[in-house]
Amino acid sequence: MDNETEKISILKLTEKGSSSIEDVVAKEFPLIIILNNHELVTLLCSPANLKYLAVGFLFSEGFLKSKDEIKKIMVDDRRGVVWVETKKGEEPADDVLFERFITSGCGRGTSFHSAADAQGQGKVESQIKISALEVLALVSEFQHRSQIYRATGGVHSAALCDNKDILVFSEDIGRHNAIDKIFGECILNDIATDDHIIITSGRVTSEILFKVARRNVSIIVSKSAPTNLGVRLANDLGVTLVGFVRGKRMNVYTHAWRITIDGK
């Protein structure tokens, strides 16, 4: 966590007056991703798990489909560069870079999506279920784990879970990055995402839905709001979308059959 925050001096104003204090803010770090010698993108991110972020990003954006395609990954933490080489060694097509979405909601703009992606993305068929009490317990643990958020108020968190435990956890200044770091770690360490649950602190927009459906995740749980496209895509892609998990309450937007009411 120390590497991801910075101490600075600020002036704090309250009803009682002003005082100079030391405060902690989240670090923001530019990471360049180079795919087969082609500089693809610069992400602004939290400076940890850069390899996971790069790999997660390349999968989320459709540049990689399988771990077997990767020949080599090199990371320069200091300069903020990740080089990824594939066995085929193909440079990404120029038009992939031009026809892109820049996002919206709280998070880096995913890019590169087109309507075709939506049509090409199959439905998530998982039959797993989770009880409402299990959702509340996981979100409670999720908040407990969000150390950088508690210190700075300036980052998002994401987690991969089964019904009982958080398996992979990440924090990043971008809500997209936090989820890409999760998926990058899962891909490189052969952690299954099928039949699992993603928790996010961030809002659930269309791009987030594409991301989780690509990894065959059937349940996404958020502390925040979804957009109408997030809801529509969750419905179409067979994903259970739970939002506004706060206190003992939650909203189930789509495929509510996967959320069971305890004792019933």
Place this chain on the structure above:
Amino acid sequence: MDNETEKISILKLTEKGSSSIEDVVAKEFPLIIILNNHELVTLLCSPANLKYLAVGFLFSEGFLKSKDEIKKIMVDDRRGVVWVETKKGEEPADDVLFERFITSGCGRGTSFHSAADAQGQGKVESQIKISALEVLALVSEFQHRSQIYRATGGVHSAALCDNKDILVFSEDIGRHNAIDKIFGECILNDIATDDHIIITSGRVTSEILFKVARRNVSIIVSKSAPTNLGVRLANDLGVTLVGFVRGKRMNVYTHAWRITIDGK
């Protein structure tokens, strides 16, 4: 506001049980910006004030420097396309599109920035001051105006203010978009931004600082956290950065001389 939200049926779970209710979510809408017949980008945004968003984006990203450069703007609200033609009619250079940042924090990824931008951006020299009580009053009014946020919890707000009043206000699913809509409106309607204040609901990252400094705004006030690069840029660019304005408290991160303590 009706055009920017959608009613949907959801399942609400509370300690008392489950109920099917009608809920309101923010709309997410893809907007294509075409500059001189060149499809530049697709932004995911709230479907209002598309012309302001397109113009604000083009200025923020450095594609336009002056209103006088604009020859014609056409908007297709239904299909989500804004065409902007300049008098020179030049297509944007390909490499502008390649060397880009995709963001991070809560909001669309601004793109296209390079270190050179930072060096090219002059310091904001404005001598205006604002009292802490005026900041609190403005933020209180700002929250009152955030109708779509109150209905959905799923959007960001931004405002241009003088010391006493909100002059321009916008809401959007993206924190970058909300600010670009403000600046687009100011540019097209000849509303001065020099010696004014920007309020945002979102986190203050490096990109937000570039945006406000480009419009010569000397004070940015946020309800949320800044990143370390946001603070560093604010310091370097001569911008007063106020964060975490909540209740009667606030943190002043940079150039605190512009914030006066009332009665002193």
